[in-house]
Amino acid sequence: MIRDLIIKNRSYRRFFQEVTIERQTLAELVDLARLSASGANLQPLKYILSCDPQKNALIFPHLAWAGYLKDWPGPSDGERPSAYIIILNDTQIRTSVGCDHGIAAQSIMLGATEKGLGGCIIASIQKDGIQKALDIPSRYEILLVLALGKPREKVVIETVDKTGDIKYWRDAEDVHHVPKRPLDDIIIG
Amino acid sequence: MIRDLIIKNRSYRRFFQEVTIERQTLAELVDLARLSASGANLQPLKYILSCDPQKNALIFPHLAWAGYLKDWPGPSDGERPSAYIIILNDTQIRTSVGCDHGIAAQSIMLGATEKGLGGCIIASIQKDGIQKALDIPSRYEILLVLALGKPREKVVIETVDKTGDIKYWRDAEDVHHVPKRPLDDIIIG
Numbered sequence: 187m188i189r190d191l192i193i194k195n196r197s198y199r200r201f202f203q204e205v206t207i208e209r210q211t212l213a214e215l216v217d218l219a220r221l222s223a224s225g226a227n228l229q230p231l232k233y234i235l236s237c238d239p240q241k242n243a244l245i246f247p248h249l250a251w252a253g254y255l256k257d258w259p260g261p262s263d264g265e266r267p268s269a270y271i272i273i274l275n276d277t278q279i280r281t282s283v284g285c286d287h288g289i290a291a292q293s294i295m296l297g298a299t300e301k302g303l304g305g306c307i308i309a310s311i312q313k314d315g316i317q318k319a320l321d322i323p324s325r326y327e328i329l330l331v332l333a334l335g336k337p338r339e340k341v342v343i344e345t346v347d348k349t350g351d352i353k354y355w356r357d358a359e360d361v362h363h364v365p366k367r368p369l370d371d372i373i374i375g
Numbered sequence: 376m377i378r379d380l381i382i383k384n385r386s387y388r389r390f391f392q393e394v395t396i397e398r399q400t401l402a403e404l405v406d407l408a409r410l411s412a413s414g415a416n417l418q419p420l421k422y423i424l425s426c427d428p429q430k431n432a433l434i435f436p437h438l439a440w441a442g443y444l445k446d447w448p449g450p451s452d453g454e455r456p457s458a459y460i461i462i463l464n465d466t467q468i469r470t471s472v473g474c475d476h477g478i479a480a481q482s483i484m485l486g487a488t489e490k491g492l493g494g495c496i497i498a499s500i501q502k503d504g505i506q507k508a509l510d511i512p513s514r515y516e517i518l519l520v521l522a523l524g525k526p527r528e529k530v531v532i533e534t535v536d537k538t539g540d541i542k543y544w545r546d547a548e549d550v551h552h553v554p555k556r557p558l559d560d561i562i563i564g
Binding site: 187188189191192193195197213216217218220221222223225226227228229231232233234235253254274284285286287288289290291292293295296297300307309320322326329330343352353354364365366367369372373374375 | 422
C-alpha cells in the first residue's frame with residue numbers, strides 16, 4: 187500500500203553512518219525519478235551521486251539541518267548520511283523546472299523507504315559551496331540535495347493543535363515529533 | 376513494488392468519463408499529500424476537489440492539453456476527466472512553496488494509480504479563468520490541476536533516440552509514446 191510507504195517515509199536526519207549504500211542502489215533510485223512525470227516531458231533534471239566518505243565529506247558542510255531545532259547543529263560524525271543524491275537543473279534544456287524536482291525527489295525517497303533506507307530532502311543548501319567542492323559546471327543549477335542512510339531516529343506524525351504551530355520538535359527521549367495540518371484544514375472546496 | 380507503481384503511473388489525457396470518482400476518494404488522495412514532506416514543514420498547500428459534472432465543466436475549459444500533439448485539442452466530451460484536484464498555495468502561510476506541490480502531486484498520482492485511476496499533472500492553466508469560475512479568494516494561488524479518471528488510452532515509455540527528441544507522439548493505433556532520457560545521460564557524476 188502506497189499509504190503505508192508514505193507514512194513510513196519520514197524526514198530523517200540521523201543515520202547509522204557505518205551502513206554503506208552502493209552506487210548501484212542510488213542509480214536504481216534515480217531510475218525511479220527518470221520514469222516519473224516531467225513538465226512537457228523535457229526532463230531537465232540531472233543527478234550527481236555520492237556514497238563514499240570522501241565525496242560525502244565535501245557535501246555535508248554545505249547543508250543546513252532542522253532549522254527549528256535551535257540547539258542542534260546537525261548530525262554529528264557517526265550519524266551522518268551514508269549517501270547523497272544531488273538534483274540539478276540542466277539549464278541548457280530548460281531555465282525553470284517547475285515542480286519536476288519535487289516529483290523526482292518523492293519518487294526517490296519512496297524508493298529509498300522501500301529499500302529500508304530513509305533521509306531528508308534538503309533545499310537549504312550553500313549552493314556555491316557544493317558547486318565549487320564538486321567542480322560542477324555552471325550550466326547545472328543545484329536544486330535539492332537528498333541525504334540518505336539507514337535511519338537512526340524515531341519520527342512520529344501528530345496533528346497540529348489549536349495554536350496552529352507547525353514546528354517539529356524533539357522530546358526528552360530524542361523522538362522527533364512532526365505536526366501535520368488536519369485534512370479538514372487543507373481541503374478548502 | 377514502488378517501481379511497478381511508478382511505471383504504471385503514466386500521464387493519461389483520455390478517460391472513461393462516465394466512471395465517476397467519489398469525493399471521499401479524492402480526500403483520501405489529498406491525505407497522502409498531507410502526510411508527505413513539506414519545506415520547513417510549513418504545509419502551505421491547500422486543495423479544491425471536483426467530482427461532479429457541473430464543477431468539472433467549470434474547470435476543463437481553462438486547461439491546456441498535450442502541447443506536442445498539434446492536431447489534438449484535448450479530450451472530447453465523453454473522454455474527459457471524471458475529477459480534479461486543484462493544488463493551491465495559501466500565500467498567507469508562505470509566498471513560495473519550493474517544490475512542495477511536486478511532492479504532493481506525485482503522492483496523489485501514485486495513490487490514484489494504486490486505486491486503478493490515472494491522470495495528468497497539468498501546470499499549463501488559465502489561472503485567472505479557474506480563479507473566477509470557482510470564486511477562489513485571491514489569497515490562494517493556483518499551482519497545479521490534477522486531472523483524474525479511469526484511463527482510456529495506452530501509454531508506453533521508450534528511450535530517447537540519437538536525435539535527442541523528447542516529444543511524445545501518438546501512433547496510428549492511438550498509442551501514446553513517451554521518450555525518456557536514458558539513465559546514463561542523466562547521472563552526470
